[in-house]
Amino acid sequence: MLTTSITCDTPEQTFQLGQLIGRQAQPGDIWSLSGQLGAGKTLLVQGIAKGLGFEGPVNSPSFNLQHIYEGRLNLYHFDWYRLMNPREVEDLGWFEWTGRGGVVAVEWGDKFPKLFPATTLKLFFEFLSEESRRVIVEASHPESIPRVEELIKCWPL
Amino acid sequence: MNLLMRGLILGIESSCDETAVAVVENGQKVLASEVASQMDLHRRYGGVVPEVASRVHLESLPFLLKEVLVQSQTTYDDLAGIAVTSAPGLIGALLVGLSAAKGLAFRLHLPLATVHHIEAHLYAAQLDAASVEFPALGLAVSGGHTELYHMEDWGRYRLLASTRDDAAGEAFDKVAKLMGLGYPGGPMIEKLAKACPDSQDHFPFSKMKDKSLDFSFSGLKTAVMLEVKKNPPKGERDLQRLAAKFQNTVREEITSRVHAFLVDLKPKSLVAGGGVACNQNLRDALRKEAESFGAVLRVPPPKYCSDNAAMVAGLGAYQLAQGRKAALSATAQPQASFH
Numbered sequence: 440m441l442t443t444s445i446t447c448d449t450p451e452q453t454f455q456l457g458q459l460i461g462r463q464a465q466p467g468d469i470w471s472l473s474g475q476l477g478a479g480k481t482l483l484v485q486g487i488a489k490g491l492g493f494e495g496p497v498n499s500p501s502f503n504l505q506h507i508y509e510g511r512l513n514l515y516h517f518d519w520y521r522l523m524n525p526r527e528v529e530d531l532g533w534f535e536w537t538g539r540g541g542v543v544a545v546e547w548g549d550k551f552p553k554l555f556p557a558t559t560l561k562l563f564f565e566f567l568s569e570e571s572r573r574v575i576v577e578a579s580h581p582e583s584i585p586r587v588e589e590l591i592k593c594w595p596l
Numbered sequence: 597m598n599l600l601m602r603g604l605i606l607g608i609e610s611s612c613d614e615t616a617v618a619v620v621e622n623g624q625k626v627l628a629s630e631v632a633s634q635m636d637l638h639r640r641y642g643g644v645v646p647e648v649a650s651r652v653h654l655e656s657l658p659f660l661l662k663e664v665l666v667q668s669q670t671t672y673d674d675l676a677g678i679a680v681t682s683a684p685g686l687i688g689a690l691l692v693g694l695s696a697a698k699g700l701a702f703r704l705h706l707p708l709a710t711v712h713h714i715e716a717h718l719y720a721a722q723l724d725a726a727s728v729e730f731p732a733l734g735l736a737v738s739g740g741h742t743e744l745y746h747m748e749d750w751g752r753y754r755l756l757a758s759t760r761d762d763a764a765g766e767a768f769d770k771v772a773k774l775m776g777l778g779y780p781g782g783p784m785i786e787k788l789a790k791a792c793p794d795s796q797d798h799f800p801f802s803k804m805k806d807k808s809l810d811f812s813f814s815g816l817k818t819a820v821m822l823e824v825k826k827n828p829p830k831g832e833r834d835l836q837r838l839a840a841k842f843q844n845t846v847r848e849e850i851t852s853r854v855h856a857f858l859v860d861l862k863p864k865s866l867v868a869g870g871g872v873a874c875n876q877n878l879r880d881a882l883r884k885e886a887e888s889f890g891a892v893l894r895v896p897p898p899k900y901c902s903d904n905a906a907m908v909a910g911l912g913a914y915q916l917a918q919g920r921k922a923a924l925s926a927t928a929q930p931q932a933s934f935h
Contacts, residue, residue, distance in 0.1 A: 476770050477818035481761055499762045499814070501770070502739035503612060504686055507931055530649040532688055569822055 440579040441587050445594060448571045450482055455596050456574060457483040461490020463589050466512055466540040471548025471555055474564025479572055480546040483562070487544055488514050500546070505531060513541035525551045558583045601917040603676030604668075606661075606700070607909025610653040610693030611685025611713045612740070616905035617660040619668040619675075623913030626724050627668035629899070629906040632656035650688035657696055672704055679912020682710035682922075683929035690928035698924050709912035710922040712934035713903075714741055717869035719750060719914070720907035721894035728894050729864040733857050735882070737850065738870030738902075739765035742811045744853060745935060746861055750914050753935040756857055760804075761814035764846055765872045771820045771842050775835060786875050788832075788839035795840035798848060799823075809853050816845055843877055851881045858889040867894045869907075874898040 447453040460470070464487070472480045485497040491510030500506045500518040508514040515536045522528060528551055537543050537556070548555065549563075558580040565573040578587045602622055609616040618629035632652075665671065680697035682690060694710070701708040718734045734745035734753070742759040762770070765782060772781025777788075789795070799819045802812040820842055829835045854866065866886040872878065873895050886893040900906060915921075 475821070476774060477814070477821045481814065485761075496758060496760060498759055499766060500740075501766050502763060503684075505930075527649055530651060530688065531686060569818075 440577070441584045442575060442577045443587055443591050445574045445576065446567070446571065447479070447574055450479065450570065452595070453479040453482050453572060453574070454486040454489075456594065457486020458490040459486075459590060459593055459596060461487040461510075461514075461542075463586065463593070464491060464512060464542045465586070466542075467558075468586065469537055469543040469555060469559045470545065471552070471559050471561045472544060472546050472564075473549035473562070474572075475566070478564035478566065480564065484514075484516050484544045484546070487542065488516075491542065505536075513539070515539070515541050515543045516546075517543065518546040519550045520547045522550065525554055528554055560586060601677060601913035604670060604674055605677045605679050605709075605909040605913045605916070606664075606675050607905040607907070607912055608657070608678070608680045608693040608697050609713070609716075609903060609905040609908045610657070610689050611681045611683075612689060612903070614903040615653045615656040615660060615693075616903060616908075617657070617664045618905035618909050619664050619670055620723070620906050620909035620913065623910050623917070624722055624724065624727070626906045627670065628664040629904055630660050630663050630667070631902075631904055632660060650686070650692050653689055653692040657692065661696075672700070675704060675706055677707045677709060677912060677916050678704075679709040679711055679909050679915075681713045681716065681908050682926060683712050683932035683934075685713060685928075685930060687928055687930045690930065694926065694928050698926070702924055707916050707921045708924065708926065709915040709920065710926045711908050711911045711915065712932065714743065715750070715753070715934045716907040716911045717901075718745070718747065718867050719911040720869045720896040720900040720904070721867045723896055723900050723906050723910055725894070725896070728867055729892070731861065731863045732865035732867045732894070733854065733861055733863045733891075735850070735854060735866070735868040735873070736870045737764050737868065737872040737878075739763055739769060739872075741870060742813070742850075742872075744809075744857060746857070746863075747867065750911065751918070751920075755933070755935045757809045757811060757853055759811040759813065761812050762817060764811070764813060764850065765870070767813035767817055767846060768872065770817050774817075774821050774824050775829065775838060777835075782872065782875065785839045785843055786877060788836045789843040789877065791836040792840035795837065795844060797837070797841040798845040799841060801845065801849060801852075809856060811849060811853070813846070813849070816842070816849075843875075847878050847881050850878065851885050854882060854885050858885060858891065862889065863891055865892050865894050869896060869901060871902045873901040
């Protein structure tokens, strides 16, 4: 298991962290994002989309549940904020979307941790101040640990 | 000019949470409109658990079809066309409605119209009401969308502004949660805010670095969270003040942009739709804005603001009258825009 702590002093830095994740992303990457309302989860995904080369608008899927963005790799953006039951996630085609060779990013992923494969990269936001966040990134599988190592090597941008 | 398909159109909506079916006559007169979550399906048909799932759409559709045909005293043979939402939404959910609509169109030898959910929300303004006069400024405001359009006619739009992060309805819902209120958050906040009709308080307004008139509600959500953390509301009065302060901010974010585009476009109508258009405080403010520019506010009653199928049938009637018949090979388009 590899855990690292990154400080994002501003929302811009949170976006940049996402951008770096997007640039380094490989087919099949799955990110579980957790943190309170307003922590910066959607902002990070906006960065990931940008890093993958997607130029259009990226907004919160809390109500729409899933958005899809086409970039260098497809980004499947989920949000489990409104979901109450893991069955609902499965019904959204979860196991199909995670097996398509794109990048999956799930806001409120900690609601149903058991749905994730062992290779999932986990990211937790903690509030340090109004603007700054501590971001904990965690990988627990030999396949995903190098992804975190690359991230540490290139951060900050 | 509003040319609408004569006769009865059956509409089906299943793009996200709601399953809905309606029968609409001549594109505007609603004969029956039912939404699964608002029906007592449990009592009448037994065992429907409310959850977000394609399976639930599948279970609700047959009952809804039966129900609206009975209510409108219609049989399948009386129908002139079938309309269905094909975009945007969840692929699995959309496919349930689309497959049902295709099956009906095929079996009954009827023309099929595939409509865009957001466009249908704008169209709802002329259900059981007079035709909308164009050009119009269109505001679609719901849990998943916050957008402004320049509308030259149904089917002819230009996107003027949209949200860069959260939708307005989502902000209502999440702030209600931060305030410890129940669900649904929007009506709870509106009710609390009513106790402070003179409140002028507001949170800082969003500002785009590129001077765009796009919306942003994410910062507002964070501002409310920090305020709740700093000064936890003690009792009803504090909650009322906070609700009013938040609602004032959302209302101003919306009306200031509406104002700017009214100045610019001088439309005949201001058309609003979507769940947040149920909010009376927003409706009053929009009416005032429209009237100050000699435009008419066109906003449907609450039952046609939130997701429904009458708007789908109505817009479908318009599209069919224009000859925009969909093929039975039509597919669901989860991300499609209509402008």
